[in-house]
Amino acid sequence: MLNIKHILVVLDSDHPEQPAFHRALALAGSLKADITILGSCYEAYCEDSSSLEVDTKNEIKSALINNKQMWLDSFVEEAKEHGVEISTEVHWQKSLYDAVMASMNTSSFDLVIKGTKPHSLVDRIFTHSDWNLLRHSQAPVLLVKSAKPWLQNRILASIDATSHDKGHKLINENILDYAEHLADHLETDLHLVNSYPMVALAFAMVPEVTAPDDIQKYITEQHKTECEYYAKKYNINDDHIHITEGDPDDVVEVMAKEIDADLVVIGSIGREGWSGVLLGNTAERIVDRVACDVLVIKPLDGVDPEVE
Numbered sequence: 574m575l576n577i578k579h580i581l582v583v584l585d586s587d588h589p590e591q592p593a594f595h596r597a598l599a600l601a602g603s604l605k606a607d608i609t610i611l612g613s614c615y616e617a618y619c620e621d622s623s624s625l626e627v628d629t630k631n632e633i634k635s636a637l638i639n640n641k642q643m644w645l646d647s648f649v650e651e652a653k654e655h656g657v658e659i660s661t662e663v664h665w666q667k668s669l670y671d672a673v674m675a676s677m678n679t680s681s682f683d684l685v686i687k688g689t690k691p692h693s694l695v696d697r698i699f700t701h702s703d704w705n706l707l708r709h710s711q712a713p714v715l716l717v718k719s720a721k722p723w724l725q726n727r728i729l730a731s732i733d734a735t736s737h738d739k740g741h742k743l744i745n746e747n748i749l750d751y752a753e754h755l756a757d758h759l760e761t762d763l764h765l766v767n768s769y770p771m772v773a774l775a776f777a778m779v780p781e782v783t784a785p786d787d788i789q790k791y792i793t794e795q796h797k798t799e800c801e802y803y804a805k806k807y808n809i810n811d812d813h814i815h816i817t818e819g820d821p822d823d824v825v826e827v828m829a830k831e832i833d834a835d836l837v838v839i840g841s842i843g844r845e846g847w848s849g850v851l852l853g854n855t856a857e858r859i860v861d862r863v864a865c866d867v868l869v870i871k872p873l874d875g876v877d878p879e880v881e
Contacts, residue, residue, distance in 0.1 A: 575754045576683070580608045581676060581712070583669055583687040586644055592720040593688040594648055596866065598655050599722065600686075603758045607658035609680070610648055613672035614641045615665060638663050670702040673710065682712045689716040689860065704857060707841055707869050713751060715868045716860055723835035723866075726761040728752050730838045731825045731859075734767045734799035744840035747870045749807045752838040755868075764813040764832055765804055768824035769796045821855050826862040838868045 664672035841856035
């Protein structure tokens with residue numbers, strides 16, 4: 574049975590606000606979970622290859638770690654005031670992503686929470702920490718856009734309902750497991766969204782091929798049937814099922830805005846290499862396109878990286 578009890582919160586001292594911390598406090602209180610807040614620091618001139626004296630390098634490294642620890646400690650009292658059990662970790666790592674991986678090598682977490690902001694192509698090319706986390710984290714990653722509380726009480730879960738291969742079925746079930754778990758504990762409405770292909774456009778691109786009669790009706794009914802199956806399994810009301818023609822990222826963006834969602838829950842197959850940089854991943858595109866927080870589920874087993 575799904576249970577979120579240990580939350581890792583990634584804090585970035587370069588950001589003036591820490592929305593991840595405030596979201597973690599709210600979730601930890603509702604889920605009865607503990608949180609670990611993590612920070613990292615690093616300076617190349619403290620490494621062995623530096624020309625500085627060993628004692629000087631050690632003093633600088635110690636001061637940097639102590640300063641980071643003091644900064645993390647400044648959040649502890651607020652967590653205790655909310656009745657949330659909290660611990661801190663400082664890692665000597667070049668990036669926050671490396672710090673998270675180091676922490677996960679020694680501890681088990683059910684959820685990672687990090688603040689995020691719009692990403693450029695440069696971020697993608699140079700493997701921004703957010704994208705690395707989405708692709709390689711051993712736990713689901715919640716990217717937080719704002720410290721504002723979730724006020725609309727709506728969670729939107731996006732699935733690929735008609736894909737029956739093992740990988741997609743596993744992703745769908747994990748998405749809905751997490752979405753239902755959060756909806757139950759936070760007493761929010763759970764909505765389901767599913768897109769289906771633009772068949773008319775596809776056939777228009779190959780005019781020598783005639784579209785079968787009622788093909789669009791057949792595809793729509795197929796998606797409706799599969800969505801109703803998932804809705805029944807995860808206690809989603811019929812009027813909370815949204816089936817729309819279009820690309821997944823377009824459909825999710827529009828539907829999240831239409832229902833004023835607080836959170837979108839999506840899956841990621843973690844495409845690697847240059848195809849991932851240039852083409853992107855649906856989950857990564859959605860992160861930048863929606864205004865609300867995004868929870869990305871990447872199953873650890875049973876997913877073929879070539880799944881499209």
